[in-house]
Amino acid sequence: MMKETKMILISMIFTLSITCINGYSQYSDSLVLDIKNFAKGGYSIFDKTMVDMSWQDIEKSISKNAIVLFPIAVIEEHGPHMNCGPDIYQIYLATKMIKWNLEKKGIETLIVPPVYWGIADIGKEFPGNFTIREETFKYLLHDIFISLKSWGVNNVVVFDGHGEPKHNEIIREAILNANTEINLLTYFCVDQNHVNKYQQTPFKDYIIPVNYKPSIKIDCKYDNHHADCHETGVMAGFYPEMVDTVLARKLEPTNFRDSIKYKSPRDITEDWYKNAKQITPLGYFGDPASFDANKSVFNFFQDYICDAEAIAKFFSK
Ligand SMILES: [Zn+2]
Numbered sequence: 001m002m003k004e005t006k007m008i009l010i011s012m013i014f015t016l017s018i019t020c021i022n023g024y025s026q027y028s029d030s031l032v033l034d035i036k037n038f039a040k041g042g043y044s045i046f047d048k049t050m051v052d053m054s055w056q057d058i059e060k061s062i063s064k065n066a067i068v069l070f071p072i073a074v075i076e077e078h079g080p081h082m083n084c085g086p087d088i089y090q091i092y093l094a095t096k097m098i099k100w101n102l103e104k105k106g107i108e109t110l111i112v113p114p115v116y117w118g119i120a121d122i123g124k125e126f127p128g129n130f131t132i133r134e135e136t137f138k139y140l141l142h143d144i145f146i147s148l149k150s151w152g153v154n155n156v157v158v159f160d161g162h163g164e165p166k167h168n169e170i171i172r173e174a175i176l177n178a179n180t181e182i183n184l185l186t187y188f189c190v191d192q193n194h195v196n197k198y199q200q201t202p203f204k205d206y207i208i209p210v211n212y213k214p215s216i217k218i219d220c221k222y223d224n225h226h227a228d229c230h231e232t233g234v235m236a237g238f239y240p241e242m243v244d245t246v247l248a249r250k251l252e253p254t255n256f257r258d259s260i261k262y263k264s265p266r267d268i269t270e271d272w273y274k275n276a277k278q279i280t281p282l283g284y285f286g287d288p289a290s291f292d293a294n295k296s297v298f299n300f301f302q303d304y305i306c307d308a309e310a311i312a313k314f315f316s317k
Contacts, residue, residue: 039238049111066108069095073161074118077126079227079284081248084128088116091161094304101308119167125277141174149184156186210310215299221253221287228286233296253287
């Protein structure tokens with residue numbers, strides 16, 4: 001197993017030349033095959049994280065001023081065609097890709113064990129959709145930051161794989177507290193086109209601006225929000241055993257645009273936040289049937305390599 005992983009990594013280093021700067025013009029089937037190798041190295045979401053290292057190796061890495069990547073998401077329902085893990089699998093995978101890219105540049109990197117307990121209230125009526133109280137989440141993150149600080153970690157970058165507003169809000173708050181109360185420099189990546197939004201907020205000093213490249217277009221019908229064509233494509237590409245692709249191709253897209261009840265897409269999502277099980281009884285919101293695994297794999301990789309480029313630039317200052 002170890003040998004195989006090593007071989008894969010070596011082959012990736014030689015064959016992967018894509019960078020954020022080069023963009024998607026290099027899209028090719030063989031490149032997509034190589035990108036998919038990131039999902040290997042074990043079914044475990046602990047592969048390449050601090051969990052699989054000895055304390056001495058972690059200590060050595062921290063002494064080299066490692067940048068610590070912190071993946072956070074939830075376990076929540078993702079329709080009848082996927083398991084409940086896409087959010088945590090994806091964000092964990094993203095940190096593994098970022099680590100690979102940073103280490104290629106000689107930047108020491110560690111990954112915190114992925115935290116998959118968070119706020120997932122929207123789908124909480126669906127079995128398998130765990131959610132925790134705000135306080136629990138706040139204290140959990142706070143205590144993890146305290147552990148990192150106590151071992152001498154200097155810089156943390158947080159990655160959030162779940163889009164629920166309350167969940168995002170608590171993470172932002174925890175990042176702020178890490179910086180102001182624990183004195184641990186903790187950051188998050190923001191699309192440089194949206195950085196202005198934070199200028200008048202206390203978060204302005206903890207942002208890493210990222211110059212994302214345009215994604216390859218995937219033809220998905222109507223509005224796609226959850227367990228949709230994009231998420232289904234990423235999971236089908238990296239973790240094919242976790243997606244029932246035959247079923248996915250048969251799922252009707254959710255279409256609320258023609259409903260007289262809603263005046264704008266915002267109205268639809270607001271209603272969905274309140275009554276997910278009623279509005280989307282099968283648990284997906286979008287058009288899973290239109291997924292394109294290869295394009296999604298490429299878009300996913302490109303986005304997170306842009307994050308890695310931005311992190312490298314940010315910490316080289
Ligand atoms: Zn998801």
